[in-house]
Amino acid sequence: MSNTHASGETVECPxxxxxxxxxxxxxxxxxxxxxxxxxxxxxxxxxxLIGPWCFLDHIGPTDLTTDNAVDVGTHPHIGLQTxxxxxxxxxxxxxxxxYEQVIAPGQLNLMTAGHGICHSxxxxxxxxxxxxxxxFWIALPAEYEDTPPAFAHHTDLPxxxxxxxxxxxxxxELAGHRSPATVFSPLVGADIVATQACRLTLPVPADxxxxxxxxxxxxxxxxxxxxxxxxxxxxxxRDTLILTLSAGSRIMLLGGEPLGQPVLLWWNFVGRDQERLxxxxxxxxxxxxxxxxxxxxxxxxxxxxxxxxPSVRLK
Numbered sequence: 240m241s242n243t244h245a246s247g248e249t250v251e252c253p254x255x256x257x258x259x260x261x262x263x264x265x266x267x268x269x270x271x272x273x274x275x276x277x278x279x280x281x282x283x284x285x286x287x288l289i290g291p292w293c294f295l296d297h298i299g300p301t302d303l304t305t306d307n308a309v310d311v312g313t314h315p316h317i318g319l320q321t322x323x324x325x326x327x328x329x330x331x332x333x334x335x336x337x338y339e340q341v342i343a344p345g346q347l348n349l350m351t352a353g354h355g356i357c358h359s360x361x362x363x364x365x366x367x368x369x370x371x372x373x374x375f376w377i378a379l380p381a382e383y384e385d386t387p388p389a390f391a392h393h394t395d396l397p398x399x400x401x402x403x404x405x406x407x408x409x410x411x412e413l414a415g416h417r418s419p420a421t422v423f424s425p426l427v428g429a430d431i432v433a434t435q436a437c438r439l440t441l442p443v444p445a446d447x448x449x450x451x452x453x454x455x456x457x458x459x460x461x462x463x464x465x466x467x468x469x470x471x472x473x474x475x476x477r478d479t480l481i482l483t484l485s486a487g488s489r490i491m492l493l494g495g496e497p498l499g500q501p502v503l504l505w506w507n508f509v510g511r512d513q514e515r516l517x518x519x520x521x522x523x524x525x526x527x528x529x530x531x532x533x534x535x536x537x538x539x540x541x542x543x544x545x546x547x548x549p550s551v552r553l554k
Contacts, residue, residue: 245511247349248522249309249423250262251498258474258475259473259474259475259477259478260472260473260474261460261461261463261471261472261473261474262285262471262472262474263466263469263470263471263472263530264280264281264286264450264469264470264471265283265284265285265286266278266279266280266283266284266297266469266470267279269282269332270386271311271357272307272309272310272311273306273307273308273310273311273526274301274307275298275299275303275307275370276298276299276301277296277297278295278296278297278298278468279295279297280295280296280297280452280470281293281294281295281382281470282516283317284295285326285350285400285474286470286473287500287502288378288448288497288502289449289450289493289494289495290424290426290447290449290493290494290495290496290498291376291377291378291379291380291424291426291446291447291496291497291502292376292377292378292426292450292494292546293319293376293378293497293504294319294374294375294376294377294427294495294504295373295374295375295376295425295452295493295500296373296374296469297373297468297470298325298370298371298372298373299327299328299369299370299372299373300327300369300370300371300375301345301369301370301371301484302367302368302369302370303328303362303366303367303368303370303409303479304367305362305365305366305367306401307377308361308362308366308367309330309360309361309370310361310362310539311359311361311424311542312359312506312537312540312541313357313358313359313533313537313539313540313541313542314357314358314359314541314542315351315352315355315357315385315507315508315519315523315531315544316350316355316358316507316508316509317353317354317355317378317381317508317509317510317515317519318352318353318355318378318384318508318509318510318511319352319377319378319509320349320352320376320377320379320422320423321348321349321350321351321352321375321376321443322347322349322372322373322374322375322376322377322394322409322428323342323347323348323349323369323372323373323374324347324372324373324374324375324408324409324428324430324491324549325342325344325345325346325371325372325373326344326371326372326454326455326489327344327368327369327370327371327372328344328366328368328370328371328372329341329342329343329362329363329366329400330342330345330348330360330361330362330363330372330477331360331361331362331363331364331481332348332350332358332360332390333358333359333361333536333537334350334356334357334359334360334390334391334534334535335357335358335388335531335532335534336356336388336389336532337355337536338390339367339536340390340392341363342371342392343531344416345394345396345407345411346392346393346394346412346499347390347391347392347393347394347396347409347410347418347464348390348391348392348415348421349390349391349393349410349420349421350388350389350390351379351386351389351390351421352379352388352390352509353379353383353384353385353389353516354384354385354386354387354388354530355387355388355519355522355530355531356388356390356532356552357531357532357533357534357541358534359534359537359539361517370434370496371454371552373452373454373491374416375428375493376509377410377422377423377424377426378498378502378509379423379424379509380423380424380428380498380500381395381511383501384510384511384515386423389421390426390468391420391421391483393418393419393420395419396408396409396419396420396539397416397417397418398416399414399416399420400434400441401414401440401441402436402437402438402439402509403433403434403435403436403438403481403484404431404432404433404434404437404439404484405431405432405434406429406430406432406441407429407430407432407433407530408427408428408429409428409429410422410427410428410462411425411427411429411495412424412425412427412440413427413429413443413492424466424495424496424498425444425447425448425495425496426447426493426495426496427443427444427449427492427494427495428491428492428493429491429492429493430485430489430491431484431489431490431491431492432488432489433456433465433484433485433486433487433488434486435486435491436484436485436486437483437486438481438482438483438484439480439481439483439484440479440481441478441479441480441481441482441492442478442479442491443477443478443479443480443494444478444496445475445476445477445478446475446496447475447494447496448465448472448474448475448494448495448496448497449472449473449474449475449477449480449492449493449494450471450473450492450493450494451465451470451471451473451482451490451491451492451493452469452470452471452491453465453468453469453470453488454467454468454473454489454491454492455467455487455488455489456484456485456487456488456489457485457488458482458483458484458485458488458490459482459483459484460480460482460483465490473494480492484498487540488517497505498511503516505520505545505547506520507544507546508520513547516547517547517549518546519548520545
């Protein structure tokens with residue numbers, strides 16, 4: 240989920256392109272709101288980016304009731320796209336463009352923040368039951384940082400069977416397939432579910448940084464066991480992944496070409512320089528404001544941005 244804490248850490252996200260590697264990413268478990276468990280995989284002190292992917296929360300798995308429903312108040316974004324992908328449950332998106340959209344498993348919510356947008360995320364009214372999924376941020380290349388904000392909901396995504404696995408291409412391109420979702424740099428995000436115990440051979444672009452998020456079950460790569468609930472960084476240089484998957488296992492392949500620019504994070508803002516982040520904080524503090532607008536459909540106060548100390552400079 241988005242960063243709901245009214246405190247911030249100045250995070251510099253260098254590109255970490257390398258030769259092929261296989262290492263677990265240091266992740267942090269946390270509780271959001273009234274009791275939603277998450278694992279924050281990115282950014283991590285050991286791994287800031289995987290291609291343009293700069294943020295990844297593993298949501299749940301958990302069971303929600305009407306008493307502990309998701310309720311993330313109105314908050315802003317710049318310089319990124321949010322990708323929401325659920326395995327179980329439902330979320331209600333509302334934004335300052337006027338969109339209200341319930342997302343269900345197998346559907347994609349893609350929000351482009353660009354110059355500035357704000358949104359809220361809630362459980363649909365009366366929702367209770369299992370909740371499990373992922374939310375990502377994709378950093379935008381410099382030439383698209385100020386693109387106009389947009390929102391899209393996709394229910395018809397490329398899906399195919401291969402070697403005993405069902406693959407859904409959420410965003411980007413893979414194995415000759417292309418997602419209809421609009422993105423701004425070469426990348427991939429693919430949900431892979433093993434319908435039986437299998438050995439999956441998957442062609443991948445050698446110039447992509449890659450990662451594997453193990454969401455359910457067990458997987459092996461190059462003789463290494465990949466643990467459930469972990470994110471693994473694979474580096475660059477492979478043109479093929481050979482994965483051994485247990486029946487029912489579920490993994491997410493993510494990656495892309497490194498952006499080749501600084502990527503800085505502060506709270507819910509992404510930018511290539513600190514001045515952009517300072518300006519975004521200042522603009523959000525002027526509530527209501529023309530840059531981000533407001534989510535008139537959300538019943539509640541907006542979240543407060545942490546102040547970015549001007550004496551702290553990134554190197």
